[in-house]
């Protein structure tokens with residue numbers, strides 16, 4: 001595993017011609033062209049600004065900013081200055097952010113100008129001394145200040161075990177946990193994927209994912225930077241525009257919803273995709289019908305891979321024919337260096353394609369949850385394998401299939417929603433006695449969130465009022481698409497809510 005600052009590893013991949021275009025924007029009012037030198041110099045300026053703040057080494061820098069090339073530069077600056085990047089979903093609202101800021105205790109918060117009035121108040125109240133703004137039109141106090149800084153910067157020395165980023169992932173019980181990823185975790189995974197997916201400097205990546213999650217921030221961006229490959233940069237996914245850009249691109253990554261939406265466009269044809277060499281899907285199960293339809297329409301077979309915030313990428317279907325064939329409904333073999341085993345609930349090894357808990361080990365596996373040693377201990381076995389919470393099997397060729405989850409988790413359009421968190425919000429609403437939140441098959445999002453609520457005696461509940469109340473307090477993607485008021489929840493003899501019966505009852509709500 002490379003024992004150095006991840007930024008140095010990424011920069012080592014930059015091409016010799018630093019004036020070549022590294023990033024071209026596709027949905028700004030006019031296209032913008034950023035050279036490799038621009039990425040290097042601007043990240044140096046921001047790193048110098050951060051150095052000048054006099055904050056301790058390895059401070060957390062929380063970023064709740066719209067996607068832009070400048071926010072990518074900020075990420076690179078945080079790495080090179082030796083601090084810890086803490087990206088936050090832009091859909092999060094005040095209550096959610098108050099928790100993350102209180103828990104992570106960042107030294108710096110960067111946010112969009114429109115959120116500064118309330119977010120700065122919240123940050124200052126939590127003891128944060130530095131709050132900057134950054135908008136996706138290249139304005140804000142961060143850049144106003146950075147422009148006066150030197151464009152040369154000595155990369156801070158960091159070793160493999162030092163923290164590079166914290167990504168919050170929700171827990172099945174209790175609050176979100178910050179997964180601590182090290183320079184070594186991220187470097188080793190980037191190098192493995194560069195080789196496994198055959199990245200070349202001549203590749204051009206369509207980047208249309210958000211950059212506050214592993215998929216868009218690490219898998220996609222690291223792959224392009226470490227290979228010296230250009231990115232075609234979308235701030236927001238647009239299926240038609242993405243298909244148009246395929247003529248100039250070679251690689252695309254997306255959650256299954258992106259593929260489903262592109263399939264709905266008549267412009268998606270073999271000719272439109274003829275310049276492409278690789279389509280990658282992950283973050284949620286890719287339905288075999290999407291896999292088949294994509295092959296039929298474009299002539300390309302999607303490479304599905306599997307990962308987590310805690311582990312970056314774990315398995316992938318083959319890119320090179322020598323590594324096997326790409327099969328629908330499977331996530332491929334463990335990546336080189338990753339170990340994966342299937343255990344039953346008693347901790348015994350499952351054999352011969354039996355279904356069990358997926359456990360993993362490798363240089364990519366995170367260091368633990370930020371300031372939660374007990375939670376960290378709970379998620380590892382006594383022999384130090386990480387328990388993914390995913391349920392799966394391995395066939396005789398070593399190919400992994402995910403068949404379910406032991407964690408109560410819904411993945412909607414690639415975003416994770418934890419029913420326990422939403423039930424907590426619902427149960428606080430006036431008149432609600434209890435609630436059950438479930439995921440249902442959804443043609444666009446893969447799974448959609450719905451809730452079943454029970455009124456307190458004498459209370460009358462209105463589904464739309466409950467939805468409106470949640471929209472005011474939590475990220476919109478977590479808000480149930482429908483709420484049903486019922487007389488009681490189905491329970492088993494132990495009193496446990498039988499969510500499987502609810503899923504069965506509402507199964508056809510969003511699919512034919």
Ligand code: MCA
Nearest residue numbers: 209213214215237257283307308309412413414415476477
């Ligand atoms: C948007 N909405 C959603 C979702 N996205 N509802 C449920 N699930 C969603 N995923 C709602 C909004 O709240 C809003 O609701 C309405 O849809 C329109 O919002 P808008 O932002 O315009 O939506 P969109 O642009 O159409 O977004 C859909 C999307 C987006 C492009 C599929 O969700 C997306 O980019 N998903 C990718 C997430 C991702 O990168 N995941 C990787 C995680 P209202 O109208 O009510 O306000 S990394 C990971 O999981 C692991 C490590 C891995 O393996 O990669």
Ligand code: AMP
Nearest residue numbers: 169282283284285305306307308309416
């Ligand atoms: P997160 O913690 O947000 O990074 O989400 C990680 C979870 O996404 C994993 O534990 C899986 O449940 C799920 N996931 C990621 N990739 C896939 C995939 N290709 N197929 C099925 N589930 C996936």
